[in-house]
Amino acid sequence: MEKRFNRRRGPRGHSGQGYRQEGGRPDHNRGNRGYRRRPGFDTGNQRERIAVESGSLVMIDQFMLANPEFVAAYAEIVDEPLAKKVSLIQRFGGLVVDVAPGTYRIDRDPYRYSIVIHPEHIQGADASIEDGEAAGTLYINTRCLAMIDRELLDDTSLLEKYQHLWFGGKDKACRDLLRDNGGAVRYGFSRYSDDLSVRLDRRDNLLVLAPENPIEHQAN
Numbered sequence: 001m002e003k004r005f006n007r008r009r010g011p012r013g014h015s016g017q018g019y020r021q022e023g024g025r026p027d028h029n030r031g032n033r034g035y036r037r038r039p040g041f042d043t044g045n046q047r048e049r050i051a052v053e054s055g056s057l058v059m060i061d062q063f064m065l066a067n068p069e070f071v072a073a074y075a076e077i078v079d080e081p082l083a084k085k086v087s088l089i090q091r092f093g094g095l096v097v098d099v100a101p102g103t104y105r106i107d108r109d110p111y112r113y114s115i116v117i118h119p120e121h122i123q124g125a126d127a128s129i130e131d132g133e134a135a136g137t138l139y140i141n142t143r144c145l146a147m148i149d150r151e152l153l154d155d156t157s158l159l160e161k162y163q164h165l166w167f168g169g170k171d172k173a174c175r176d177l178l179r180d181n182g183g184a185v186r187y188g189f190s191r192y193s194d195d196l197s198v199r200l201d202r203r204d205n206l207l208v209l210a211p212e213n214p215i216e217h218q219a220n
Contacts, residue, residue, distance in 0.1 A: 050104040051182030056150035060094030066166035093139035099205045115209040132201035140194040148183035
């Protein structure tokens with residue numbers, strides 16, 4: 001059985017130490033009115049997309065895909081029902097959200113403290129954390145969020161390669177491996193760790209991620 005991570009915040013790093021397993025309740029009442037796109041708006045790699053073929057999008061801290069406990073536990077249930085896999089991903093701080101199959105883009109706004117994941121044909125930058133329904137909370141400790149099709153986790157050889165690269169100190173190669181397989185990565189907002197509230201607009205299959213404690217991020 002995997003060990004539960006403690007609630008102590010720690011600096012980013014490969015160990016995942018300080019990773020929070022459980023978080024507080026999301027605050028969805030922050031004001032986002034009067035927003036205008038600023039010069040610092042960050043769309044990251046313009047060619048980067050998330051290919052969601054299964055209809056299930058996984059969002060999880062990049063370290064967890066190399067975490068020996070997570071990888072070993074997932075391998076044991078790879079042929080089990082999806083519900084068991086979703087439960088395991090959640091226990092390691094991740095989140096699985098059902099969306100329409102297709103290609104998705106990512107808009108990250110460091111001023112507004114938001115990440116918007118939206119279908120390629122829909123403009124998502126101006127979406128608000130107040131939109132949609134609560135989908136859950138993500139716990140990010142290494143500042144970097146991985147976004148992949150859920151079925152990629154069933155590829156044990158891919159996870160083994162990722163794990164080898166990670167513990168070889170090749171972080172960028174890990175991110176490139178995810179991109180080469182239809183995934184994407186984005187940095188969070190805190191220098192240490194993030195608790196990201198996630199909301200889903202089912203009409204447009206649009207996700208909005210934002211820190212649960214924006215004041216704390218402003219202090220950083």
